[in-house]
Amino acid sequence: MLVDMRDMLRHAHAGGYAVGAFDLVSLDFLQGILAGAEGQDAPVILSLAESHYAFFDPELLMPAVRRAAERAGVPVAIHLDHGSTLEAAARGINQGFNGVMVDASTSPLNENITRTRAVVEMAHGCGIPVEGELGYVAGVEGEDAERHPGEVIYTSPEEAAQYVETTGVDFLAVSIGTVHGRMRGEPQLDFERLAAINARLSIPLVIHGGTGLSDTQFRRLIENGVAKINYYTALADAAGDVIGRNALSGDKRSYTDMVTGTQDAIRQEVERCIALWGGSGMADSVRAACRPWREIEHLIVYNTDDATSDEQTTAMMEEGRRVLGAIPGVQQVVTGTSVLQDAAYRHCWLIRFAHTAVIDSYREHPDHKAFADTRFRPVAANRISIDFRHELD
Numbered sequence: 001m002l003v004d005m006r007d008m009l010r011h012a013h014a015g016g017y018a019v020g021a022f023d024l025v026s027l028d029f030l031q032g033i034l035a036g037a038e039g040q041d042a043p044v045i046l047s048l049a050e051s052h053y054a055f056f057d058p059e060l061l062m063p064a065v066r067r068a069a070e071r072a073g074v075p076v077a078i079h080l081d082h083g084s085t086l087e088a089a090a091r092g093i094n095q096g097f098n099g100v101m102v103d104a105s106t107s108p109l110n111e112n113i114t115r116t117r118a119v120v121e122m123a124h125g126c127g128i129p130v131e132g133e134l135g136y137v138a139g140v141e142g143e144d145a146e147r148h149p150g151e152v153i154y155t156s157p158e159e160a161a162q163y164v165e166t167t168g169v170d171f172l173a174v175s176i177g178t179v180h181g182r183m184r185g186e187p188q189l190d191f192e193r194l195a196a197i198n199a200r201l202s203i204p205l206v207i208h209g210g211t212g213l214s215d216t217q218f219r220r221l222i223e224n225g226v227a228k229i230n231y232y233t234a235l236a237d238a239a240g241d242v243i244g245r246n247a248l249s250g251d252k253r254s255y256t257d258m259v260t261g262t263q264d265a266i267r268q269e270v271e272r273c274i275a276l277w278g279g280s281g282m283a284d285s286v287r288a289a290c291r292p293w294r295e296i297e298h299l300i301v302y303n304t305d306d307a308t309s310d311e312q313t314t315a316m317m318e319e320g321r322r323v324l325g326a327i328p329g330v331q332q333v334v335t336g337t338s339v340l341q342d343a344a345y346r347h348c349w350l351i352r353f354a355h356t357a358v359i360d361s362y363r364e365h366p367d368h369k370a371f372a373d374t375r376f377r378p379v380a381a382n383r384i385s386i387d388f389r390h391e392l393d
């Protein structure tokens, strides 16, 4: 089931364990990660990184991710990893993410605060929690090195307190010595710094660059407030190793021959991580502590007045699909005309919101107000509307 990530990570932060946020780049990852979470009866975060959009089209993959989350037997949240801009975060929310990260960590503190606060205002208006990053988690090797160039910059506890206070982020990614990608040797982590940050803040902390840490290091991270661990490189390596072995064995060479076994390799690594990070068997108590994530539909049935032609109504609906569909928190705008000529109401809007909070932010959004006041309401006085919540079994 899809749940509110704030509730999920609060439960982990209070309960002394961490939820894995596993980046996925294909259906093999999606299925392998969920099989791992279900195998351990644990909550899980399905994470899609903007930097991986070269490998898939999020508009195509997200419906599969949503569907997988809804039918999963364990609590699931869907998170946008390393969103680069306000627009990317808004687009992500409209595509179905129920948590977003804004990464302005390469900017100076003041600019990071300004950019992060803008995302928080927009996302909170949509009911969506936000992860910020302060300090800088660099990459050292492999594909992630180019995406995270430069040196590690450690998070300062004082700046972290100021950043969280002024931006309103729900979760904070900290930099205490981990790196994106593969580690060379065992990294030195600054646990004193982490403890100081955790003491100053009362929000779940996040670690990026989890691949290659020792069991003891993971345990100490979690003891000091880390409730979400981002993890990708080891999954990608495990799947890549399987493909490498398949390529060398015998004379098979088709795509399906190559990827056979990758899902299971991903599942095994996910299960190992979940067990190590304390999430095994937590699904029931997380489910009890979390608000379920239900979509809201805004339905209007209406007739246009006699002075308005069918062509004008069609043009108005077309404009509405474009204008209203771009408002943050609006996942889909469907318009329709009755099949029968003598229906009591001839036309409808069906607008899918990410969360109940969007009912208010949508109503107040300038683009909605302008459209409703000048294009729709003047010609459609005869209308009925309802906001309703999905009821899923």
Ligand SMILES: [Zn+2]
Pocket: 082, 137, 180, 208, 209, 230
């Ligand atoms: Zn990261």
